[in-house]
Amino acid sequence: MNYRHAYHAGNFADVVKHAALALVLEHLAAKDKPFAVLDTHAGIGRYDLAALEAEKTGEYRDGILKVLDRPHAALAPYLRVVATLNAGRPSPRIYPGSPELIARLTRPQDRIQLVELHPEDAAALAEAYGDDTRVAVYGEDGYTALRALLPPQPRRGLVLIDPPFEVADEFARLARGLRQAHRRFATGIYMLWYPIKARAPVAAFHAELAQGDISRIVVAELLLRPDDDPEGLNGCGLVIVNPPWRFAETMTELLGWLRSRLAPERGSRVRVEMLVPE
Numbered sequence: 001m002n003y004r005h006a007y008h009a010g011n012f013a014d015v016v017k018h019a020a021l022a023l024v025l026e027h028l029a030a031k032d033k034p035f036a037v038l039d040t041h042a043g044i045g046r047y048d049l050a051a052l053e054a055e056k057t058g059e060y061r062d063g064i065l066k067v068l069d070r071p072h073a074a075l076a077p078y079l080r081v082v083a084t085l086n087a088g089r090p091s092p093r094i095y096p097g098s099p100e101l102i103a104r105l106t107r108p109q110d111r112i113q114l115v116e117l118h119p120e121d122a123a124a125l126a127e128a129y130g131d132d133t134r135v136a137v138y139g140e141d142g143y144t145a146l147r148a149l150l151p152p153q154p155r156r157g158l159v160l161i162d163p164p165f166e167v168a169d170e171f172a173r174l175a176r177g178l179r180q181a182h183r184r185f186a187t188g189i190y191m192l193w194y195p196i197k198a199r200a201p202v203a204a205f206h207a208e209l210a211q212g213d214i215s216r217i218v219v220a221e222l223l224l225r226p227d228d229d230p231e232g233l234n235g236c237g238l239v240i241v242n243p244p245w246r247f248a249e250t251m252t253e254l255l256g257w258l259r260s261r262l263a264p265e266r267g268s269r270v271r272v273e274m275l276v277p278e
């Protein structure tokens, strides 16, 4: 387990994922009914952009720092959390990971389950959120947790699966994990994140999802470069199952705007499609 999110916090991929996450949380919170959120690969929750790790890559400079000026309206719930964490600072220093966004965009009646396998990160999570009585932290494998913790109580909510893609078969694990989770909690909203380094593994992943029996699947991608560029991380995508109403339209607009800020190079692209309809 070498992956440490502190090096990548606030980068373009975080902006895409966290903006979408905040929109889904805002949608769930629009009704008084309580909901539950399960974050299977939670990280540590909050990141210091002035720390050595973030400064070493500087990725946040091409991410969060580029979307603060006259932001798109759909970024509002996400940027509200960034602003709250950085009140009084001219530029953000503390960046919210998924647990922080979840904790801040839920209400007292909601429930939060955070899973993180790395022992140090799990301890940091327990330290950061231990006093929040809505939160339970599990230091275990995220895919095992999917089987153990679903369906959630209350039986309404979101499952975020955001693995580090350190192992060769992560796409297969993701597809299998979603299938198993969906059998236990078919009405939940699922958000899965994936990197785009080449098209073939992504196409195979999409084909596997499309052949299964889960319906209402949207995919939303932002490509910084053509998807087979040898550069490495050429873009990222989200799979959303049971998306909120008009989510695909909102993501098309939002990713178009993010592309203009984060990926102005030739060859960049946005792709939003209904992979499996109703």
Ligand SMILES: C[S@@+](CC[C@H](N)C(=O)[O-])C[C@H]1O[C@@H](n2cnc3c(N)ncnc32)[C@H](O)[C@@H]1O
Pocket: 001, 003, 004, 005, 017, 040, 041, 042, 043, 044, 045, 096, 097, 098, 099, 115, 116, 117, 118, 121, 140, 141, 142, 143, 162, 163, 164
């Ligand atoms: C991409 S980061 C998560 C970022 C976080 N979701 C966010 O948006 O702020 C992936 C995390 O998964 C953790 N991890 C790696 N393998 C795992 C596993 N099998 N189960 C749970 N967590 C795992 C890593 O330690 C890392 O913190």
